[in-house]
Amino acid sequence: MGTGKRGLLTAAVTVVCAVTVLAAPGTAFASPTPKPKASPSAPPALPPNKDLEKIREKLDDLYHDAAVATDAYNAAEEKADKQSTQIVELAKKIVKGQKKLDELKDRAGAAARAQYRTGGLPDEAQLMLSDNPEQFLDGAGRVLQGQRATKGLITELTRTQADLKQYAKDASAQWDKLEANRKDKAAAKKKIKKQIAAAEQLEGRLEKKEKEKLARLEQQAALKAQTAWLDTGVLDEIKGKASEQGKKAVEFATNQIGKPYVWGAEGPGSYDCSGLTSQAWADAGHPIPRTSQEQWKQLKHVDVKDMRPGDLIIYFDDASHVAMYVGDGAIIHAPRPGRTVTLAGAGTMPILGVVRPDA
Template structure:
């Protein structure tokens, strides 16, 4: 009997354990189903085209932020030099003021030794001689030399106060420029970080497809550049024939004695061509150097740093940012672009390259790339400017 009871107890425990397990599994399944039903549907993965557009937009935004950084950096450097100059002037004025104070002290001591009035000595030693300056009875006792010492002290004191005030204002302006510089730097780094993150999340297959899209874009840009080169070549040939015809006519008129000897602008064109040759030669020498935002050479460049350094070789001083460079010189049409001209891109004018002819330019494209030759149609053109 005892053995039957033990067997029955074990059987009951086994059945209870199985029932608990089944119930737990059922409850878990219900919970999982409930969570699945309540969970928000996963967002669809963006298409490769969308990723490319977003990456390009981020690089553009980083380019615009880089120009802000360049502008703030240039302003900060100028302001720092101005502040340093003012502080030097303040120190100089302070030294001169101390010298004048010592001169007043010497005069006062001499008067004391000679038995002069204490009121006059007090005036010469006062922190603010102007308060006593208007007292005619005291001024009448001063010699011309003493009066000059008082006047010099008064002028130096006013000058020192003014320079201290200017230095204080300039320091506040410098602090503001430094804060803007820091914000612009953070914006650049943020945009570049977002672009790198998007690219890092692509699979090997997606990266290959993205490269194919880029090649297609480059091919289309090249086609447009070749089309422009043919158009410009035809226009150049037309101008050459027109110039030859004009010269032939001028010779005939001179032979007949009716020539007017009219001049031409060939001298100006030759001068620009000579400058452009220097600019392009320099730019070609930078091909292969890395793009670094905020850099202006000699080991790395951003877009406007390259154009600024290149035109410097031709004796032309360009501003630091694309926004200021676009205002220098004469705006020309794309069809009339000449080698050496600056080509600006995008509505926000955040990029620039140096035109070298045949629809091509040398430029510093973006982070992760090097200075290179590329079609001007790779990006939407804003304008073309001839700096000299």
Template sequence: MRRILRAPGRRTAATVTLALALAAAAPQPARAEPGTLTEVRAELERLYHDAEVATNRYDAADEKVTAQVKRVHALRSRIGAAETRLGRLTSLAGAAARAQYRGDSLPAEMQFALSGNPERALDDASLVRQAQRATQGVLTALSATREDLGTRTEEAAAELKRLRASRRDRDTERRTIEKHIAEAKSLESRLEKKEVERIAALEKKEADDAQATWVGTGILDKVGTEATPAGRKAIAFATRQLGKPYVWGAEGPDSYDCSGLTSGAWLAAGHPIPRTSEEQWRLLKHVPVEKMRPGDLIIYFADASHVALYIGDGKIIQAPRPGRWVYVSPAASMEILGVVRPDA
């Protein structure tokens, strides 16, 4: 993702296409064409940005559903274990009652199950009665635990249902945005070669200007230059991905989106981190930009919708947007929100 230029109002791709057609058909002042191209670029970047935000929201919703499914399964497993134990103790309690009625000693299995010291036998009649009372207490407590687990499982299942509905909503939102992306790609495909080249030149000039301004502050004299061992592993992983295409929601190994690349790099370094750029910004340790070091993650834009891996010397490795590939670019070519450190 590049820095977003917002044209006045919210133009659709069709509106911008019409503007291009009109610009080509009608006489225009000499300075009008660059403005039109700037609007085209701004519209393309807006569409790509909105799609990345929608994809991040879907990925976050999907991650929550996956975690909740595991929680429900764990609770159901605990219920099964509680029911098995409850059935076994109920059977033992019945055996103990029958043994007392016959005047026999407590069954050996019951002695082992209830004794604080399994090596000692319960052969005294008073201990038999005490064991029976203890058994009833265990049964009562275990029944209460079973009921509590049942309630918690029902609540967890209801939450899972809600999360799945949220994921469906996010998926619908994503598909809508992807339709807009198709419009953007169609718009790009209709541009003449010289227009594509001029848009690329506008992008590069803005990125270079932003980087020069950033470097001019002396920031590179302050930031760290040495990565940690884990940071070096993350950088090495990201470097091996150079040239692979950007794909929405991709986590490798053949393609990546922005946070799929950074989470994959740090997983390879032995430090699992959240999947989305928003969660990486929310949950990882924040460090001042002037104290960042290679291996840290730079989060971009006010909504934390983009992330890249800082590799030192003012550069990042990033997966930018559809139609692009994983590549090295200037760290300040986009609006920096802040820096996070996965191995803090």
């Protein structure tokens, strides 16, 4: 194996290994100079007289912001996975292209050596020196074939070199995108942790009785929202039946009830909201986008009155939460940190719209 070829193979393997490291969740990257530790942020202030309703609203805001950051984290991770795959494929193409280029150069060298053995005279000159008519005609045919072969060899060499140059350019561009998404993931991860920590600090400053009352307030707020939604008569209009794939997705989601919410998780032991819905539909044989925002963008929209079990309900104006409709006005979803996958009312949160994975 030539030195150039060996070097390219080594480079390609290095690319693959580096991509694997960059794409790994939770990978730490050393800083060239140690940074001073940031001072811990002050815990969120409690409302005057510990107004539990205001605390409930504040907690909702904190967890909502964490959900938005989680969607950003998941989107960056999904993009990074795709870019990692593309870089690996480009590295393979570079290795394959270099091998082809080496073979073409060997053929060109062989042709040059053959010409040297004939005294350096081109085939056309040797042909003109021949005094045998039959040999002349036979040689003329070979000259034409040789000219076409030489032209084809040069064309193929040029094209292969251009391909290699483009592959390298594409790999460099994908690497830049991969690095940008790694930074996006890191920023989103930092925000998620910050919002969750603030919420936990806020809850941690409440006494046991206050926590119990806060839980009752949350239940009352959910019940009030669900009752208002049902009072519109919407359930009278929802009569759709699940498709076969929808039934499988609902069955999968149902089997996950009780498992903890963990941001960025796609199972099998824990889930975030879109991790649950995407895995349920993947199990049903119909892969869908990973994040709630992409599910909202890419899947077919249907009217609420036309939804059927297995459809996904997207919540909030920024599409930051998603749940699976399971029928009778109920959903299964992974709510937020500190909670588990659970059954809830479909109207307990502001509905942005409904999407159908298997439209």
